[in-house]
Amino acid sequence: MGTSSETAIFSTGSRIGALLREFDWSRSPLGNPQNWAAELKTTLSMLLRAEAQIVLFWGPEFVALYNDAYAPTIGDKHPRALGRPAKESWSELWDDLEPLLRSVRDTGRTFSSKDRPFYIERHGFGETVYFDVSYSAVPDGDGGVGGVLCIVSETTERVRAEAALRDSEARLRDLNEKLEQRVMERSRELERAHVALRQAQKMEAVGQLTGGIAHDFNNLLQGITGSLDLIRRKPDDAGRVSRWAEAGLKAADRGGRLAGQLLAFSRTQKLDIASIDISSALAGFADTLRRTIGPSIDLRMDLDTDGVFAKGDRTQLELAVLNLALNARDAMPGGGELFIAARRCRLTGEPDLQDGDYVELSVKDSGTGMSAEVAERAFEPFFTTKDVGKGNGLGLSQVYGTLHQSGGAVRIESAPGTGTTVRLYLRRTEIQPRRAEELSVPADLAPAATVLIVDDDPDVRTFLTDSLETLGYSSVVAEDGASALKVVERIAPAAVILDFAMPGMNGAEVAKRARQTRPDLPIIFASGYSETAALTPVQESKHSRMLHKPFKVGELQSALAELLARPD
Secondary structure, three states, X not given: OOOXXXXXXXXXXXXXXXXXXXXXXXXXXXXXXHHOOHHHHHHHHHHHHOOOEEEEEEOOOOEEEEOOOOHHHHHHHOOOOOOOEXXXXXXXXXXXXXXXXXHHHHHOOOEEEEEEEEEEEOOOOEEEEEXXXXXXXXXXXXXXXXEEEXXXXXXXXXXXXXXXXXXXXXXXXXXXXXXXHHHHHHHHHHHHHHHHHHHXXXXXXXXXXXXXXXXXXXXXHHHHHHHXXXXXXXXXXXXXXXXXXXXXXXXXXXXXXXHHHHHHHHOOOOOOOEEEEHXXXXXXXXXXXXXXXXXXXXXXXXXOOOOXXXXXXXXXXXXXXXXXXXXXXXXXXXXXXXEEEEEEEEEOOOOOOOOEEEEEEEEEEOOOOOOHHHXXXXXXXXXXXXXXXXXXXXXXXXXXXXHHHOOXXXXXXXXXXXXXXXXXXXXXXXXXXXXXOOXXXXXXXXXXOEEEEEOOOHHHHHXXXXXXXXXXXXXXXXXXXXXXXXXXXHHOOOEEEEEOOXXXXXXXXXXXXXXXXXXXXOEEEEEOOOOHXXXXXXXXXXXXXXXXXXXXXXHHHHHHHHHHOEEO
């Protein structure tokens, strides 16, 4: 069991994180967490927060560290496998597993496989199970490989169902040749096998993360860690450092968009619902769409909505249209036409929609189209017909989640060879879109203002401290709500940057108590937590702003400027 500073990386709210905080590291080859490599700490912190099934084998003894999602896949090996060399707990398959891990560690090359069989003893008996696996090297500080990151998804149920289906089909053919009268009986058996397969496919939906999200996760991790490693090796090469930093930021941006898609589908992220000028938003977005889909696709727009406003989150709506455009592009590999139209309409008796006035935004392509079966599953999370690595199955799920959160709906029309039309329905409103106010930071405030940073993650605190210093502010830090409230009483900070999900009091509770004595205290809520709807009562104050992690220094600067500024 380590000190608070040593075990901060385990403070993720997960069950495994709690076990690791209490773990006696003197009996593990990894030793005291305080002495761990930065790469190990960073990778462990990310995997503990992930929903995919992930295990990290670190060091020459392949010491196992895994997350909550992975633990059920090893049955009664958990928790004794945690923090121990893999050979101790996976002895029955070590002759199979060790060469795979050793190859990734020695060569640095990723190993991936679908439906990979493993013999394992996890429930008191031996069995052959199947997994989709992606094993990737994690670099260490010396330029070598520190460990192997394994993102897996068990497919045993589906593989067995498919095997049963193949066996049933073979028996059915044999019986048809011999006994025609038994065809109906075996047909029913085949149908039962199909039902079992479909059920297995539903159970495996989250497991498809290995095909899409796991691939994206590895690419993002490589882009970020690779850029940071290069910067550390060549810190004095200003030109290349700038290029590497930009590459790392782009990878982080992609990760933020991926997280946003997940949160939008979960329908727990609080959207910024406001009035949108549909014609203005789409017209201003046209150049971005053209650059995205490329010159081989002719983009045309028919926007019959001048002066018409709809309710929604403009950023999420643009992301939804972008996702639809990307899907359309992939459906037209040889080029084609993409037609985007907007019109006013009145709907009555529509499922999932209240009767009333709407804006219909349609995105139509001249691509390959899709079958009724594929269209029926198009909005399922992680469902994709694209090859591994070319799609994570979240694009249409994000569209679905965004529209439903804003009181709208989405419809899809398609058939093989006729292209696809997706129609988005948004509630109309008479409220004018809000205009950005011209604000300026008082010259006597910005350089001297003291900002209180409240976050339980030491890396985030360091980032915010350095960012504020760069922007000309001074800062005071607190790692929990109780400490933050004492600082507010003692020094009366000009503003507070406040995390939401923290041990003890969460951000909403801290803000409520702080404003009992300072109702006008400017607060920036900075959170990567999905349940941001809990912030609504305190966030709606004119003295509050919301930043979704990950965010850039420029976004922080703008939020502080708005809160600390006064109109010209």
